[in-house]
Amino acid sequence: MAEVSLRGVKKQFGATQVIHGVDCEIEDGEFVVIVGPSGCGKSTLLRMIAGLEEVSSGDIAIAGKVVNTVEPKDRNIAMVFQNYALYPHMSVYENMAYGLKIRGLPKTEIRERVDRAAGILQIEALLERRPRQLSGGQRQRVAMGRAIVRDPAVFLFDEPLSNLDAKLRVQMRVEIRKLHQTLRTTSVYVTHDQVEAMTLADRLIVMNAGRVEQIGTPITLYEDPATLFVAGFLGSPAMNFLSGSVSADGRSVALPGGVTAPLAATHGAAAGRPVTVGIRPEHLDLAGDAPPTATIKVDLVELLGADTIVHGRIGDGGLLLARIDGAVPIRTGESLPVVLAPNAVHLFDPGTGARI
Amino acid sequence: MRVRVGYSNKVLPYILVAPQVIITLVFFIWPASQALYQSVQRQDPFGLRTRFVGLDNFAAILEDPGYLNSLYVTAIFSISVAALALGLALLLAVSADRVIRGATAYKTLLIWPYAVAPAVAGVLWMFLFNPTIGSVAFALKALGYDWNHLLDGNQAMLLVVLAATWKQISYNFIFFLAGLQAIPKSLIEAAAIDGAGRNRRFWTIILPLLSPTAFFLLVVNVVYAFFDTFGIIHSVTSGGPARATEILVYKVYYDAFEALDLGGSAAQSVILMAIVISLTVVQFRYVERRVHY
Numbered sequence: 219m220a221e222v223s224l225r226g227v228k229k230q231f232g233a234t235q236v237i238h239g240v241d242c243e244i245e246d247g248e249f250v251v252i253v254g255p256s257g258c259g260k261s262t263l264l265r266m267i268a269g270l271e272e273v274s275s276g277d278i279a280i281a282g283k284v285v286n287t288v289e290p291k292d293r294n295i296a297m298v299f300q301n302y303a304l305y306p307h308m309s310v311y312e313n314m315a316y317g318l319k320i321r322g323l324p325k326t327e328i329r330e331r332v333d334r335a336a337g338i339l340q341i342e343a344l345l346e347r348r349p350r351q352l353s354g355g356q357r358q359r360v361a362m363g364r365a366i367v368r369d370p371a372v373f374l375f376d377e378p379l380s381n382l383d384a385k386l387r388v389q390m391r392v393e394i395r396k397l398h399q400t401l402r403t404t405s406v407y408v409t410h411d412q413v414e415a416m417t418l419a420d421r422l423i424v425m426n427a428g429r430v431e432q433i434g435t436p437i438t439l440y441e442d443p444a445t446l447f448v449a450g451f452l453g454s455p456a457m458n459f460l461s462g463s464v465s466a467d468g469r470s471v472a473l474p475g476g477v478t479a480p481l482a483a484t485h486g487a488a489a490g491r492p493v494t495v496g497i498r499p500e501h502l503d504l505a506g507d508a509p510p511t512a513t514i515k516v517d518l519v520e521l522l523g524a525d526t527i528v529h530g531r532i533g534d535g536g537l538l539l540a541r542i543d544g545a546v547p548i549r550t551g552e553s554l555p556v557v558l559a560p561n562a563v564h565l566f567d568p569g570t571g572a573r574i
Numbered sequence: 575m576r577v578r579v580g581y582s583n584k585v586l587p588y589i590l591v592a593p594q595v596i597i598t599l600v601f602f603i604w605p606a607s608q609a610l611y612q613s614v615q616r617q618d619p620f621g622l623r624t625r626f627v628g629l630d631n632f633a634a635i636l637e638d639p640g641y642l643n644s645l646y647v648t649a650i651f652s653i654s655v656a657a658l659a660l661g662l663a664l665l666l667a668v669s670a671d672r673v674i675r676g677a678t679a680y681k682t683l684l685i686w687p688y689a690v691a692p693a694v695a696g697v698l699w700m701f702l703f704n705p706t707i708g709s710v711a712f713a714l715k716a717l718g719y720d721w722n723h724l725l726d727g728n729q730a731m732l733l734v735v736l737a738a739t740w741k742q743i744s745y746n747f748i749f750f751l752a753g754l755q756a757i758p759k760s761l762i763e764a765a766a767i768d769g770a771g772r773n774r775r776f777w778t779i780i781l782p783l784l785s786p787t788a789f790f791l792l793v794v795n796v797v798y799a800f801f802d803t804f805g806i807i808h809s810v811t812s813g814g815p816a817r818a819t820e821i822l823v824y825k826v827y828y829d830a831f832e833a834l835d836l837g838g839s840a841a842q843s844v845i846l847m848a849i850v851i852s853l854t855v856v857q858f859r860y861v862e863r864r865v866h867y
Contacts, residue, residue, distance in 0.1 A: 268763075268767060269767075270763050270766070270767075289766075290763075290766045290767045291766060291767060291768070291769035291770070291771075295767065296767065297763075297764070297767050299760045299763070299764060300760075301758065301760055303758065303760035303761050303763070303764040305761065305764075305765075305779060306783070307782040307783060307785075316765070316768050316770075316778075317767075317768035317769050320768060320769040320770055320774065321769055364764075364768075368768075
C-alpha cells in the first residue's frame, strides 16, 4: 500500500509536448480514475507511473520515494493491460506464478498465493488452461489475478474493460470495485468511458489535450464542473450548451428564442457579457401548472421506459435535450412548456471555457 | 450438425487438383523413381549396356571409405551451417528489433546477401580468401597466420561454412525479425513489470514465442545445408582439398558426371533422400512438440 504523487509531470516525444504538467496526490488506498478522450495523454501518464515511459520533467513518487529512474520491476506496481498481455505459451497458473518465480519465492508459497488469488477471482477451475482457451472475461480475470498475486503497492489499470462486450463490462466493473473494497490497494485506472469513470472512482482526474481539467470526486465534477470540457464530458446524454448573454443586472441570462432564465446568484462581473450556458438534460422538467421558463419545439422523442429523452429547439439554433422521468406521451412537433431550476444553470466563458 | 460442403460435379475436383498433382509427378515422383531405378542398375561409362545388380551399388557405397568420409563431412558442415546461420540471424534480428534510427537501411543491407546466387557468393568468398590474390588471406598473412584453404582441409571447411552461413543469414533474419515484431509489446512490458530483466525476458517470453519460426527455419536450414550449398562447394573448393569439403550432394554430382558411375551415384542420392526425409520426420516428431503455436 502506498500513496502516489505526481509533481509537475511533463512528457514530450521529440518536439511534441503530450503532457503539459500534471500535479496530483493520490492517497493510500484510493481508487483514482483518469478519464479523457483518446489521445489526451491519460495512457502515457499511466505508463510513466508504471515506468514504461520516461518522465521528461517533474517527479513521480510512490510511497514517498521518487521513482523517475527506477525500473518498472522495482516500483512494486502491477499493471493490467487493455489486451490482457497474458503469456500465450504458459498456463493460467504459470502466468500468475511468473512474477513470483522471478522474485524467488518458495514453491509452496507461490502455490498458496496463486490459489488464494484464483479463489478471489473464481478462476480455480481454469488454472491448467492456456490463455487462448479462455473467453475475454476469463482472460481479464487472469490478468487481474496476475496483478493480485504480487501483492503490489499500486495497481495500474490501462483501459482493462475496453475489449469486453457491454454486458460483461458492467459485470467486471462491479467486480473491480468489489475487489478494491476487499484489498484496498491504491489503484490508478485509465478509461475513456465516463460511466466506468463515474462508477469506479473515489476521485476522478479529467484530462484533455495533455492537461488536467479538473480533479475531484465524481459527484463534485458532475455537479460543479470547473470547465466547459468537464461539463460536456461527464453525463449521458451530455449537457446542453447554448449561447446566451447575462443581463445588465447580472441576475438572469438571455437564451436564444427570447427565453430568459433566472440565475441563482448575481453575476455582477459578467453583466452584459456573452456566455456559454450549460444545462443538464435532467434539469429541464415539464412545466405542469407552474409558469414555464421556456417552450421547446419538439423534433424527436426517445422513449426509454424509465425516462423520456426529448430532442427540441428554442428559437433558432438553440438545440436542447430534455430528460423527463417516466414514459411521457409527447408528440413530435408539439410545443412543450418546461421549467428550469435557477441553480442548475452553469455559465462558462465562451473563450477560455472556464466556469464563471 | 455439420454441413458437408461438396461439389455436385464429380470431375471438377479432380481437374482442380490436377496441376498440383502433375507438378509433383513431373518434378518429384518421376525423377525420384528414376533414381530408385538407376540405383539398382550398373551402366558402362558410355551408356551402351545396363544390367540389373540388385543392392550391389548400396553395398559398395557403404563399404567405401570415401562415402563414409563424405557422411562425416556433411554432418560437420550441416550442423555448423544450420547452427551458425540460425544463431547469428537471431542475434542480428534481436539487435535490429531494438534499432529505431536507420532501421530500414540496416534491414535492407542485411537482406541483400539473399539476392546473391550461391555460385556468385562462393566466388566472392573464394576471391576474398584466395591464398595468392585474396585480400583477407593477405591480411591474415600480415598478422602472421598462414591461410591456404587449397592445402588445409580445416581451413577449406571453415571457408565453405562461412560462405554458406553468410548466404543463409539473410533469409533467417527476415523470418526472425517478422517473428519478433509479431510479439505484442505489452507482453514484454508485462514481463518487465513482473520483474524479468532483459535476459530473462528473452529466454522465457521472446524465445518461446519465436519457437514456431525457429522450428520452421530449422527444417529449411537443414535442407539448405544438405542441398542448396552445392553451388558454394562447387565454386569455392570443388569438394577438396583431398575431399575435405565433399558433402553428400557434391559427391552425388561428382560420381555421376565426373566419375561416370551412374548407378553408384543414384544409390547415393536415394540414401541422401532417405537421410533428409528421416531428419525432417525426426524434427516434426520430437522438436515440434516443444513448439508453442
